[in-house]
Amino acid sequence: MPISETQKAGLRDLLLNEKNSPVLLQLVNSTTKNVWKTEDPEEALRLLTAHIPDIYTLLYKRAITRELLFSYWHTRQPNVATDFTKADLVAKVIQYWEQEKGTESNITSRGQAAVSVYATYKLNDENYPIHAIARKFGEWFFERFNSDSLSLVDLWTDAALHLTIVASDGINELECATAAEVLSALTSAKKQFGFHFNPNLTHAGIQGRMDAYGQVMVLCCGTLHTPKSCVGVFECAFGLLRDPYADNNWKPKKFKCLLKSELQPPGLYTLCSSKTLQAALELPVPTDDLD
Template sequence: MPISEQHKTGLQDLLLNERNSSVLVQLAKATTKNVCKIDDPEEALGLLVAHLPDIYILLSKRAITREMLFKYLTARVPDLATDFTKPDLVTKVINYWDQNATQSSSPSASQAVVSAAAIRSEEDFPIHAIARKFGEWFFERFNANSLSLVDLWTDATLHLTIMASDGINELECTTAAEVLASLTGAKQQFGFHFNPNLTHAGIQGRMDAYGQVVVLCCGTLHSAESSVGVFECAFGLLRDPYAGNNWKPKRIKCLLKSELRPPELHSLCSSETLQEALALPMPNDDLDSDAVN
């Protein structure tokens, strides 16, 4: 979903100023892999908006710090609490922009009085609720070695990529039994514990051209002693009418990557393999999120 005009206006308010213009240019250079020489902040903002399809992903970039968002909000929202994380601040900034846009577009003062509860942020879209619920369920079972064949479609497929210091291994599977054996085998071989980022910055839902709910999730890999890498997964879900109409994975694409200094919290905006999938449609209608295993 392209970044809306109201969010572009909000980004101008946040970034096109003396304090944050350098951050804006830095973000644009990083996003375009330094392919373009960028010195003008307005040009940098245009490139960012063109290359990042999701406002939440853009604001979750490491260069946009928690302190920057907090200072921006406190200058505009009175009595702002101080006990929330960066994902909370990102959501509050987006909600602030959405509410301002709603009020400014209303034709009368009476219509401008909009209940805050009625303003649904992108994070609250049903497809993202499905993604979070599925991700929590899947990785809890996977870490506990309780994932079973009935949790997958019988013709489930897997593309697994393992990147380590000694090279890259890729594996393709075309049955549920092979998928389960390969995922479990990789987990046991390396002693991995999967720690998914279950905030909106780390797990989101999309819809592909075939009507599958696509769950995009990333997180960190841990051994018994420390964090040893990151993972990025895309799950294609379809309902199974013979299993309570629950959403079950029909295809899985997964990257496991070892790193000497993994991030504390891996996010979708930093992913190497999920950027194309992040550009898929993001419906905001009800998909019955309760029917998820």
């Protein structure tokens, strides 16, 4: 659904001010991939609303942070409580714009349309190429890792690992910086504790992001099992790069893993429950193919 005139007026209220105009110009640069440069906020807003298909896609851009949305919402509705998640703030801000402009009956119909668009947005979000890459990689990696068939050729030679193991007797951390050391450290930890890694391969448990260096980040979590029971959870961030000498396939270069024992592990562990991956979840989500 194209950005409506009401939403354009709301965006003007949100972004056309001394504090947020730099964010607006940053959005234009990232959206047009620096092809179109402008210092005029009005022109920048016209470009954004012309090239971005709907209001949710725009407000979910990385440059529009939770802090920016909360500050705006709190200024306009200081006595109305809200959740602090970005999804809730986006919904509240759009609802505020609609309520300011329409009649009560019109608000209801617009609100229903907004819910429908949001549901479609979330559904499409799961099908972005970067999330498909993440799911495919996660399935491949943990299948090979659990079956002890992961090999050195599956990793970049200068792969690096930061491994943290949290158990009842303390915290152990390990860092290494070659493929052989990474593979040895991961395999040793798995064998020492007898772990089987059960990744959550739904969208709630594995997603893709893009870091500042162009690496595809695969963010994944799941549960740790022994032959007798579920004994803990894990959180992993993999940095992937294409290898031109391996049919241009994605290979892991960076690993950051947390293995944590728990007396009562959850049945299904999700990214929103993760403590170590929240900053990575704020990284951008490309919507196009990663060629």
